[in-house]
Amino acid sequence: MSEFSHVNSNGEANMVDVSDKQASVRVARAEGYVNMSAETLAKILAGDHHKGDVFSVARIAGIQAAKQTSNLIPLCHPLMLSKVAVEFQPQPEHNRVRIESLCKLTGQTGVEMEALTAVSVTALTLFDMCKAVDPGMEISGIRVLEKQGGKTGHWQADN
Template sequence: MSDSLTHLNAQGEANMVDVTDKAVTQRQATAQGYIKMSADTLAMITEGKHKKGDVFAVARIAGIQAAKKCGDLIPLCHPLMLTKVQVDFTPEPEHNRVKVTSLCKLSGQTGVEMEALTAVSVACLTLFDMCKAVDPNMVIEGIAVTTKSGGKSGHWERTQSC
């Protein structure tokens, strides 16, 4: 791991990293996060009884759109031509939460970790938005990159739980 911050130039100013000379490689990242809620809210959305409809479908589309817009949202992120974005939801009733996961892929010169994190974050925010009227006590937590591959650093996998 490098000790220098790549998003700062020699004068300490914010700087978008120049990836011009980096090799184009297959790059992939996964991320996860959780949204905790009451047992009643979890049952309502998993049983399809929410009056707003299929909240998972809406949150999935929101997460996919967010990954595609990451370069617009985070100032020093490169705009990327993603070739795959996947957002999935796993209800965990034993913990009164939903696990949200994302996968982002491309062939390019820079990684897709920020896109994967953004997909999970916005999917969780969308679930919160759609359910806040019935459960304002929901908590979003544990958002983290879980794996990445490609580029000169190769494969990396999270060894600590969130």
């Protein structure tokens, strides 16, 4: 595998040149969790939260964030995403919500950072919308679950 570096020969920050890489379908999935009180989760699920549909707002924030990754994280390439999805899995038995993102494109570089950014901002938005009633919430477990495409092919996290 080629070595990529975000540092040039002078030790300066440098965007990796991907112009010689083959374009391929790239997919990445990421996950994260927002732990909260049982009461907060119940309000969200019943649609009784005073800020409205928390999941819809958080989903839109995550999608928008994925599209802005190169503006947020230095040296990330601006990407033409063809798909961004954010899904929620309430887990009342653990008093938490699992967030999963999927990012996809055909291009010369991967979309792991976009998938991670989508999950992160979705979780932050969920936190922001619920913090007045539950300031003790905790965001955890943000990680890449899977990536596909490019020279390295398919990679999947161990469960």
